[in-house]
Amino acid sequence: NAGVTQTPKFQVLKTGQSMTLQCAQDMNHEYMSWYRQDPGMGLRLIHYSVGAGITDQGEVPNGYNVSRSTTEDFPLRLLSAAPSQTSVYFCASRGTGTNQPQHFGDGTRLSIL
Amino acid sequence: AQSVTQLGSHVSVSEGALVLLRCNYSSSVPPYLFWYVQYPNQGLQLLLKYTTGATLVKGINGFEAEFKKSETSFHLTKPSAHMSDAAEYFCAVSDGPGNQFYFGTGTSLTVIP
Numbered sequence: 001n002a003g004v005t006q007t008p009k010f011q012v013l014k015t016g017q018s019m020t021l022q023c024a025q026d027m028n029h030e031y032m033s034w035y036r037q038d039p040g041m042g043l044r045l046i047h048y049s050v051g052a053g054i055t056d057q058g059e060v061p062n063g064y065n066v067s068r069s070t071t072e073d074f075p076l077r078l079l080s081a082a083p084s085q086t087s088v089y090f091c092a093s094r095g096t097g098t099n100q101p102q103h104f105g106d107g108t109r110l111s112i113l
Numbered sequence: 114a115q116s117v118t119q120l121g122s123h124v125s126v127s128e129g130a131l132v133l134l135r136c137n138y139s140s141s142v143p144p145y146l147f148w149y150v151q152y153p154n155q156g157l158q159l160l161l162k163y164t165t166g167a168t169l170v171k172g173i174n175g176f177e178a179e180f181k182k183s184e185t186s187f188h189l190t191k192p193s194a195h196m197s198d199a200a201e202y203f204c205a206v207s208d209g210p211g212n213q214f215y216f217g218t219g220t221s222l223t224v225i226p
Binding site: 004033035040041042043044045048058090092099101102103104105106107 | 155162205217
C-alpha cells in the first residue's frame with residue numbers, strides 16, 4: 001500500500017521558474033491538502049480539496065495554484081518561484097469525517113535560488 | 114477558528130525518564146485532537162488521536178495522551194524515553210467543515226543517553 005506519494009523529493013529552482021509538485025494517493029480519499037513546513041512555524045495550509053473538481057485556499061495560498069481533476073491526484077503549481085517559497089512541502093489526504101487523521105507523503109524539499 | 118499551542122519548542126530528557134509534551138487548543142466546538150511524530154527527512158506519522166469516548170488515548174510506541182476539556186489540553190506522555198523517540202512532535206486539531214487541520218509549531222524532543 002503506497003499511501004501518499006510525492007514527487008520529486010528534492011528540487012532546486014531559479015527565481016522566476018515554474019514547476020509542479022506531484023501528489024498521488026491510492027486510498028480513495030476525498031480530502032487532500034498541501035502544507036508547507038518552515039522552521040519554527042509548524043505546518044501551514046496552502047490549498048486543499050474536498051473532492052474532484054473542488055479546491056479552496058488555505059492560510060498561505062499566494063503564489064500557488066492547484067487543481068483536482070481526479071480523486072487520486074492533487075498537483076501543486078508554483079507559478080513564478082520566489083526565494084520565500086523555499087520550504088518543505090507536504091501533501092496529505094484523509095477520508096471523510098472530521099475524526100479521520102491525515103496521511104502524509106514524505107515531502108518535497110524545494111530550494112529557490 | 115481553531116488554534117493549537119505547543120509549549121516548549123525544544124524538550125530534552127534523559128533516556129528512561131518521563132516524556133511530557135504539552136499541547137493546548139482553543140475550540141468553540143468539541144475538538145478532534147491528534148499527535149503526529151516526524152523523524153528527520155520524513156513525513157508526519159500519526160501517533161494517536163482523540164475523537165470521542167475515553168479521554169485517555171493510547172498510541173503507538175508507548176505514547177499516550179489525555180484529553181482534559183476543563184484545561185483545553187491534550188498533553189502527550191511516555192513513561193520511559195528511548196533514544197529512538199528523538200523526533201519532532203506536532204499536536205493538531207480538526208474542526209468540522211472541509212479539510213481544516215490546525216497544527217502547532219512543533220516540539221523537538223532530544224533524548225540524552
